[in-house]
Amino acid sequence: MIPVAEALDRICALLSTMPVEHVPLRECAGRILAQPVSARRTQPPFAASAMDGYAIGESDAQVGHSLRVVGESQAGLGFNGEVSAGCAVRIFTGAPVPSGAQRVVIQEDVTRSLDSITLNSIDQGLHIRPAGADFSKGDIVSAGLITPARIALLAAMNIAEVPVYRRPVVALIATGDELVVPGEQPGPDQIVSSNIYAVTAIVQAAGATPRILPIAPDTLDGLRDVLDMARGADLIVTLGGASVGDHDLVAQVAGDAGLALDFYKVAMRPGKPLMAGRLGDAIMIGLPGNPVSAFVCAHVFLRPALDRMLGGTGAPLPRSVMPLTKALGPNAGREHYMRAVREGDGVRVYDRQDSSLLSVLDASDILVVRAPNDPARIAGDMVETIPLH
Ligand SMILES: Nc1nc2c(c(=O)[nH]1)N[C@H]1C(S)=C(S)[C@@H](COP(=O)(O)OP(=O)(O)OC[C@H]3O[C@@H](n4cnc5c(N)ncnc54)[C@H](O)[C@@H]3O)O[C@H]1N2
Numbered sequence: 001m002i003p004v005a006e007a008l009d010r011i012c013a014l015l016s017t018m019p020v021e022h023v024p025l026r027e028c029a030g031r032i033l034a035q036p037v038s039a040r041r042t043q044p045p046f047a048a049s050a051m052d053g054y055a056i057g058e059s060d061a062q063v064g065h066s067l068r069v070v071g072e073s074q075a076g077l078g079f080n081g082e083v084s085a086g087c088a089v090r091i092f093t094g095a096p097v098p099s100g101a102q103r104v105v106i107q108e109d110v111t112r113s114l115d116s117i118t119l120n121s122i123d124q125g126l127h128i129r130p131a132g133a134d135f136s137k138g139d140i141v142s143a144g145l146i147t148p149a150r151i152a153l154l155a156a157m158n159i160a161e162v163p164v165y166r167r168p169v170v171a172l173i174a175t176g177d178e179l180v181v182p183g184e185q186p187g188p189d190q191i192v193s194s195n196i197y198a199v200t201a202i203v204q205a206a207g208a209t210p211r212i213l214p215i216a217p218d219t220l221d222g223l224r225d226v227l228d229m230a231r232g233a234d235l236i237v238t239l240g241g242a243s244v245g246d247h248d249l250v251a252q253v254a255g256d257a258g259l260a261l262d263f264y265k266v267a268m269r270p271g272k273p274l275m276a277g278r279l280g281d282a283i284m285i286g287l288p289g290n291p292v293s294a295f296v297c298a299h300v301f302l303r304p305a306l307d308r309m310l311g312g313t314g315a316p317l318p319r320s321v322m323p324l325t326k327a328l329g330p331n332a333g334r335e336h337y338m339r340a341v342r343e344g345d346g347v348r349v350y351d352r353q354d355s356s357l358l359s360v361l362d363a364s365d366i367l368v369v370r371a372p373n374d375p376a377r378i379a380g381d382m383v384e385t386i387p388l389h
């Protein structure tokens, strides 16, 4: 058994960043800009009015002055002439400031009668946004996370498509003769496959494209056939069949198919029988079948792995320290990821931690992580936590 941190390092070492593709802006939210891009235009492209009012020359900016209104500049349609002394041009927010004007007087400070205005007061602001006040042609947006704000910036720069890392295709295979898909009628000894849907949701939220394959039966041929269907995926995730039972065939079938196993078994609970390796052009991660084990492993390993494939660092999930609201017994030799719930500023670990209990998982909003051989803890002791949502 290897420690969790080493297992994650080894998974990340197997992976590489996905190839770059260009996608329209509406598809890039939350993805990582793979290369710097440069602005294709200057913004604003001209000196623009910041207010609705009148564009005038500076020499006319005197209280009591009356000026003749000689034209209009609106957003999208400027005034072609010159603003000469004694004249003003009606102007609106976002419109080009005509040549000869150095300030905009807001309309609240003016009395208008027919084609002239009288200036009642002159404020400090010129109310003009100079050309290039926001950015200039050639300015660089550096690689990194594409936030909503950054999408607006890219759009304003007239960049319609951006380079991002292609979403990895993740093939997901549930294994076991006992399983049926939700909605099917299970036989007397069967249950409904559940964990794959949680892992699929985690994969999707991480920005990858999940591909759920048919449930693989507990036969060498059947499992091989389903594994074959995973061809073309960037990451293959199996669920179950990872342990030591007579019907746990994943390692054997994947090995026959050419899996170069990198490691098997991690010193964690739940999640011990985890395996990972390279299978052809893909990486394979074999998750344990117990629903909570698969869920925890998907958080602890798949999320960072997908983050790395999508251009991130692949760093472990961030942890924060919180006080326990209820005592805990000593931990055994594996790092323990315990289902827990926030209570005020603290956290309470559920008593029942069996890795089959989805009702307890559903009631949890946080995991408490305990180091191997962590001693007994009392209420108020600080523990490490990972939020689930
Ligand atoms: N003698 C030992 N037995 C077991 C060990 C061990 O070290 N020695 N490890 C235990 C641990 S820890 C785990 S975790 C499980 C993992 O076993 P597998 O990965 O082989 O998983 P399965 O046997 O296929 O299934 C375990 C359990 O989970 C249920 N399951 C499986 N897939 C699904 C699914 N898609 N949806 C819902 N439930 C699923 C399955 O029915 C079993 O109940 O092994 C322990 N045993």
Ligand code: MOO
Residues within 6 Å of the ligand: 268, 269, 270, 271, 272, 273, 288, 290, 293, 294, 355
């Ligand atoms: O590791 Mo198993 O995943 O304890 O239930």
